[in-house]
Amino acid sequence: MLNMTSMATNSNEKNAKALPFISIDEAGEFIIEEEARKCLENINVPIAVVGIGGQYRTGKSYLLNILKRGAGQLSNDNMNDSATDSEKKNSTASISGFNIGHSVQACTKGIWLWGEPVYIDGKKMAVLFLDTEGLGSVKASATQDARIFALTLLITSYFVYNSRGTIDSSAIDKLSLVVNLTKQIHIRSTVDGKETDVKELQQYVPSFMWVVRDFTLQLKKMGANGRSLTSRDYLDHALKDQKGMSKDVFKKNTVRRMLRSVFPEKDCVTLVRPIAEEEKLKDLSSVPWDELRDEFKSGITRLRDKIFSNLQPKKLFGKPLTGTMLLELVDSYINAFNTGGFPTITNAWD
Numbered sequence: 001m002l003n004m005t006s007m008a009t010n011s012n013e014k015n016a017k018a019l020p021f022i023s024i025d026e027a028g029e030f031i032i033e034e035e036a037r038k039c040l041e042n043i044n045v046p047i048a049v050v051g052i053g054g055q056y057r058t059g060k061s062y063l064l065n066i067l068k069r070g071a072g073q074l075s076n077d078n079m080n081d082s083a084t085d086s087e088k089k090n091s092t093a094s095i096s097g098f099n100i101g102h103s104v105q106a107c108t109k110g111i112w113l114w115g116e117p118v119y120i121d122g123k124k125m126a127v128l129f130l131d132t133e134g135l136g137s138v139k140a141s142a143t144q145d146a147r148i149f150a151l152t153l154l155i156t157s158y159f160v161y162n163s164r165g166t167i168d169s170s171a172i173d174k175l176s177l178v179v180n181l182t183k184q185i186h187i188r189s190t191v192d193g194k195e196t197d198v199k200e201l202q203q204y205v206p207s208f209m210w211v212v213r214d215f216t217l218q219l220k221k222m223g224a225n226g227r228s229l230t231s232r233d234y235l236d237h238a239l240k241d242q243k244g245m246s247k248d249v250f251k252k253n254t255v256r257r258m259l260r261s262v263f264p265e266k267d268c269v270t271l272v273r274p275i276a277e278e279e280k281l282k283d284l285s286s287v288p289w290d291e292l293r294d295e296f297k298s299g300i301t302r303l304r305d306k307i308f309s310n311l312q313p314k315k316l317f318g319k320p321l322t323g324t325m326l327l328e329l330v331d332s333y334i335n336a337f338n339t340g341g342f343p344t345i346t347n348a349w350d
Contacts (some may be wrong), residue, residue, distance in 0.1 A: 016116035018098045021130065022151065022334065023110040024144065030151075030334035032327070036113045043117055043323025046125040046313035051111075051152045051206075054162035055174055056134020059213060062284055063162055065097035066300055067307065068114055068129045098131045109133050111148065111155075117323075125313045126323070130156065135174065146177045147337055150184035154333055154343060155326065156206040157314040158307055164213045167238035167268075169252055176251075178258045186344040198261045204316070204345055208263035209307060210235055215270035235268035267306055271299040316349055 021036040052064045098112060110133055117126035132152050135145045153159060163171050182196040187204070212231075219229040229237070239260050241253045259266075273281075274296040280287050289297070313320040316329070332348035 016114060018131065019113050019115045020109075021111045021113035022148075022330065028144075029338045030110075030147075032330060032334065035115075037327060039113065039115055040323035040327040043126050043128075045322060046320035047117065047128055047323055047326060048125050048158065048311045048313050049128045049130060049156045049206075049326070050158045050160065050307065050311070051130035051132060051156035052160040052162055053132045053149060053152055054134065058134065058162055058164050059284070060134060060162045061098040061131050063160070063211065063213075064129055064131050065285070067160070067304060068097060068118060111152065120308060120311075123311070125320075127308075127311065128323075135177070142177070146180055146184055149177050150181060150343065151330075151333060151337075153181070153205050154185065154345070155314070155330060158209065158311055159206040160209045160211055160307070162211050162213065166215070166217060167210065167212060167235060169242075172238070172255055172259070173252065175259065176255050178262060179254055181258070181262060184342055186342050188346045189344055198258070201262060202264050205262055206314075207310065208266040209303070210266070210268045211303065212268065212270045214273045216272070219270070231268040231270050234270070235266065269299060269303040269306065271303070272296050316345070 019036045019039060020033045023031050023033055025031055050064075050067065052060045052067075054060050097114065112131040114129040114131075117128055119126060130152065133144075133148055135149070161175070163174070165171065182198060182201060185196055185201065185204075187196050187200055219231065219234055220227070239256045241256055242249050272293060272295045274284060274292045275281060275287060276293070314326065315321065321329070329348045333343035336343045336347075
């Protein structure tokens with residue numbers, strides 16, 4: 001198990017900020033913002049990219065802010081006399097970072113980048129964090145959602161999908177854009193209009209983590225023995241085909257099959273509501289870490305351990321990417337969208 005208290009941040013972390021990375025102009029074209037470009041150009045070591053997505057106004061940015069900070073900065077659960085004054089102070093500080101909205105409007109637009117990479121002891125790589133525009137916003141089109149989703153999967157080495165409640169038919173339906181993923185991403189140039197093969201696409205997509213927020217169910221298998229389920233078991237069970245022959249069932253099962261096929265490496269973590277008081281939930285980022293529910297904090301610890309213990313540099317054709325290389329690829333991907341085409345992985349690599 002990875003000791004997350006060893007997770008160290010860049011010395012400039014206290015001055016770091018979230019930067020707009022991939023924006024959408026008034027004409028609907030993607031652009032790379034200059035400050036984010038300079039940030040990536042300065043990273044000459046292998047990079048791992050952790051991105052988060054999900055429906056808008058579900059707390060994606062808040063969760064990412066927790067993930068990007070080291071456990072030593074957030075939790076005093078294991079603090080002893082050797083803990084520094086700074087660590088103890090940070091455990092009672094509010095959680096900040098990516099911008100968090102407090103209204104029904106989507107807060108994040110396009111894709112944002114945390115301006116300083118994070119380094120983990122024992123891993124020779126820099127970790128970048130990406131926050132993405134929420135899916136289903138009334139101001140975003142289905143095409144825009146699909147393209148941002150596709151870009152995020154092309155860029156990241158670990159993708160966190162954030163949702164609330166349970167993994168039911170409604171939650172799975174909201175990921176229906178995965179069905180069009182083989183149309184949005186091409187592995188090589190084609191003149192016959194054929195869609196990308198799902199099995200071949202697997203090697204280019206990131207590991208997938210479904211985080212279910214405000215989870216209230218008990219993970220027990222329905223049966224005589226009442227065996228407890230793991231959160232991974234829960235995800236696997238939810239993604240099984242439904243029985244029936246109707247068009248609605250066929251549509252729902254198509255989404256399930258794509259999720260099973262596209263992401264061979266997938267996992268799940270369930271998190272309880274972070275705090276009981278409704279009024280504090282409205283401005284959760286201002287609530288100090290040590291005031292959050294212990295069950296929520298232990299869930300975050302499990303989530304961090306699963307992600308960072310298995311985190312690998314983003315690779316393409318077996319070669320780890322640096323910040324400069326990733327930037328070149330993104331340039332190629334967004335140029336394809338802007339000219340009416342689709343990102344083609346081999347063309348971008350060439």
